[in-house]
Amino acid sequence: MKIENPWKQNPWFESVAVAQRRAQKRLPQPVYGALVAGSERGQTIHDNQAAFGELGMLPHVAGHHADRSMTRTVLGHEVSLPVLISPTGVQAVHPDGEVAVARAANARGTIMGLSNFASKSVEEVVEACPNTFFQMYWTGDRDVMVQRMERAHKAGAVGLIATLDWSFSMGRDWGSPEIPEKVDLKTMVRMAPKVVTKPRWLYEFGKTGQIPDLTAPNLAPPGGEAPTFFGAYYEWMTTPPPSWEDVAWMRDRWTELSGTPFVLKGVGRVDDARRAVDAGVSAISVSNHGGNNLDGTPAAIRLLNPIANAVGGEIEVLMDGGVRRGSDVVKALALGARAVLIGRAYLWGLAANGQAGVENVFDVLRGGIDSALLGLGVASIDELTPEHLLIPEGFHRS
Template sequence: MSRRTRFNNLAEAERLARRKLPKAVWLAVKAGNEQGWTLDDNIRAFNELGFSPTIFDRPSSFDLSTSVLGIDVDFPVLVSPVGAQAIHPDGEVGVARAAARAGTAMGLSSWASDSVVDVVRANPDTIFQLYWVGTKDEIEARVEAARAAGARALIVTLDWSFTPRRDWGVPPAPPSDMSVRTMATLAPYAVSRPLWLSSYLRRGRIPELKVPNLFEPDGSVPYFGKAWSDFERTTTPTWDDVKWLRDLWGGPFMVKGINTVRDAKMAADLGADAISVSNHGGNNIDGSPSPLRYLSRIVEAVSPDVDVMMDGGIRRGSDVVKAVALGAKAVFIGRAFLYGLAVDGEEGVHQVLQILRNGIQETMFGIGASKLSDVHRDHLMVLNRDFFVDPAS
């Protein structure tokens, strides 16, 4: 067995991941658009909120469990659907196993490198995430494949604006094939991190970017670049299209990418069981503020029967508690688990989840809350009087 790489917090995991990954892969993981204002604000917003700790009546036991989309989880952190996790040979299957070990659910992207069948096998509490790519017939076939595989719920993500410009550079475009020319273009990046490349070669693989969950009508599996071209050509879905998808699925259903009260209400009206307040981790329109800043407004605008989640900037357990205090049922993590995956595969992801779980419990001890329902807004101190912004109605 190879020696495990340990880290004590997510900042350390991020530094280790950056050193381990080829530059192009790291740029894709770090992501963010244009100058990265939104990317930074996702973290900055958490730092503008503090806690009011107590010294009396601190709890001796804790219940961190909750339920999202009818799925019971041991603590309020779910793995976000993130595309192309071919940054480590363990891939999405390894992430799914780590999530199952930690007692939480796995969000699986349409753009994943592993199939929904394999991921559900690794973690039965898998939520399949769909982008609106291709024709309705193609979308229906992918939905039915997720249903047949045993996915517990369906997410539709609608917040991509095709603006992947970055002031710090953009990595090479994902391949549309693995021709000699493509391999020659990507080879310098791979060989720049020989240990990373050798982790694949030891398993008789190369880090190729196929997307099996976006299979073609003939059943063939496209490379990322080909599927991306199809995505760019697909017409943006309407409210009626999303309602059609919700009815087609028929089970627990989430709309992800909510940024306004209006959109939150529309998602609830079309029958969404859950919504996720998200700016796509800073990968949507740069200049949109952190979801944390308007999370409470959106929670107040929808029925209590709608599970409200958020993502963006979660780096420690105390961040999760802040989101819960503002009304989130749970949070998604994206880059946080990718850092762990890059450092040590499945074990690295498990470390990340344990660090977050421990941080949640430590924070709840400090504020005197033994269960999530005890956490409320009064536990928070606003360090910036202009912290909260009103989302467009």
């Protein structure tokens, strides 16, 4: 017998902000709190979004184009809009997790980024979206890292993202969310008061017969068991941090293995961007880890233009951090980004309505990009420059 959803409502939402409100209403507080995150006082996570509001648009009153294009080749792949999926770990906001996100990315013609801390395997995700880039932290010894690269390549990943911008800034002024080591009977009983008040979330998992998976299958050794999220986190904390020589080594191993793009994520300085070029990377992502890293780091959009001016002629420059609207995407492209990556935005969509919710987020952003292109009087995202923006004095940081 088919079980009907007793909480069924109009699933469509008109903005990422609405998706976030629906996610907050649907998710247990610890799960929602893990998505909001942000380190220490939350200065960086706030600035990531607020900085976009400081940039104005300079529209034309006539001479608009009836047809507008937002397609672009990014990292060797043509995408239908310059918005990519940024890799985020353990997506327990929905039973389908990263697979739902990958299907949405594939349906909307863009690139999927898969975290090696994900709750779904790289094999499942690549099957759902062939244009998947596998993301790795610098964890474990070199043999372990090569084994993980080989698995991703064998699965069909078309690029590697190295995320190296984590620090130990974990304390939050508003308190860290409770994330269990594993979800077992004892944990479910202890957390029941926080979960039972969210019947829609329980219903989604209940109808699939699943419980939230907090393991990291992509970190499992050959023939071994997947570590828990905290087991993976411990491996990272006990791995000596990488040098620039290590970055070059990682890039060389991936290039020898796959020959596909290597992206360095987490760049926030011009001198680091130049060293990334020297290390041979294909692209960098200007990022502060969504405000989850060292608090007090300026918004990624403030750092973008100086870095793009310095190295944009040699490698592709991406940006992630704080993108919630199509106009945010346009501002980033005008300041030199080849494309942007989104994180929390699609997680809100996933929590609100699964794969369809992620597709809804893409459609919201697409509509906003198109509206901005129309108002600015350009026919393509390729025409965007800083002259289309009103940029306050002192906005850029370098």
